[in-house]
Amino acid sequence: DAKTTQPNSMESNEEEPVHLPCNHSTISGTDYIHWYRQLPSQGPEYVIHGLTSNVNNRMASLAIAEDRKSSTLILHRATLRDAAVYYCILGGGANNLFFGTGTRLTVIP
Amino acid sequence: EPEVTQTPSHQVTQMGQEVILRCVPISNHLYFYWYRQILGQKVEFLVSFYNNEISEKSEIFDDQFSVERPDGSNFTLKIRSTKLEDSAMYFCASTRLGRLQSPLHFGNGTRLTVT
Numbered sequence: 001d002a003k004t005t006q007p008n009s010m011e012s013n014e015e016e017p018v019h020l021p022c023n024h025s026t027i028s029g030t031d032y033i034h035w036y037r038q039l040p041s042q043g044p045e046y047v048i049h050g051l052t053s054n055v056n057n058r059m060a061s062l063a064i065a066e067d068r069k070s071s072t073l074i075l076h077r078a079t080l081r082d083a084a085v086y087y088c089i090l091g092g093g094a095n096n097l098f099f100g101t102g103t104r105l106t107v108i109p
Numbered sequence: 110e111p112e113v114t115q116t117p118s119h120q121v122t123q124m125g126q127e128v129i130l131r132c133v134p135i136s137n138h139l140y141f142y143w144y145r146q147i148l149g150q151k152v153e154f155l156v157s158f159y160n161n162e163i164s165e166k167s168e169i170f171d172d173q174f175s176v177e178r179p180d181g182s183n184f185t186l187k188i189r190s191t192k193l194e195d196s197a198m199y200f201c202a203s204t205r206l207g208r209l210q211s212p213l214h215f216g217n218g219t220r221l222t223v224t
Contacts, residue, residue: 005199036213041217044144044202045215046213049212090210094157094209095157095164095207095209096157
């Protein structure tokens with residue numbers, strides 16, 4: 001499985017935007033970039049995914065670098081409920097998700 | 110919104126006992142998964158299931174583990190003879206399309222404690 005690198009932890013103030021980075025320098029042309037998050041005591045939850053173009057949905061935006069070697073998950077206004085571990089995962093043709101250690105986001109009231 | 114449901118939420122069993130963890134995937138989903146997460150560690154893939162057979166399994170999924178879809182709604186994980194190191198959260202997931210073309214939906218897990 002292709003490797004991603006994320007910071008272990010980040011902090012954000014409530015109601016401010018959060019930019020969660022992910023490096024994936026060995027990404028292949030067919031690898032989609034998937035983001036999931038895991039709130040405390042819950043199962044992982046889908047956030048967003050994309051291939052080349054930036055993507056937006058009701059939860060977040062995904063900005064993908066032109067060379068696709070990095071991406072950024074953007075939460076436009078962090079709430080306390082967004083405190084979670086965020087996972088950036090590459091899924092090139094695989095049927096399964098392989099989770100790394102992710103970024104633990106702390107939201108400060 | 111439809112959800113993946115898992116029962117029980119917490120299961121305590123003695124070492125060497127058999128345990129069955131149950132999941133009801135979302136009704137129009139075709140691909141089913143089990144993952145586990147040992148306390149403080151990563152979420153680990155165990156097995157995927159499609160068209161009534163195992164598609165892929167990890168090294169963790171040894172002969173002590175089995176999966177079954179006994180009817181049109183349930184998806185179960187059986188551990189034949191539990192070991193202390195099987196203590197973990199077990200997550201079931203389902204999705205409609207293969208190759209991650211649609212998001213995986215996860216249940217909230219069963220906490221298995223082996224004593």
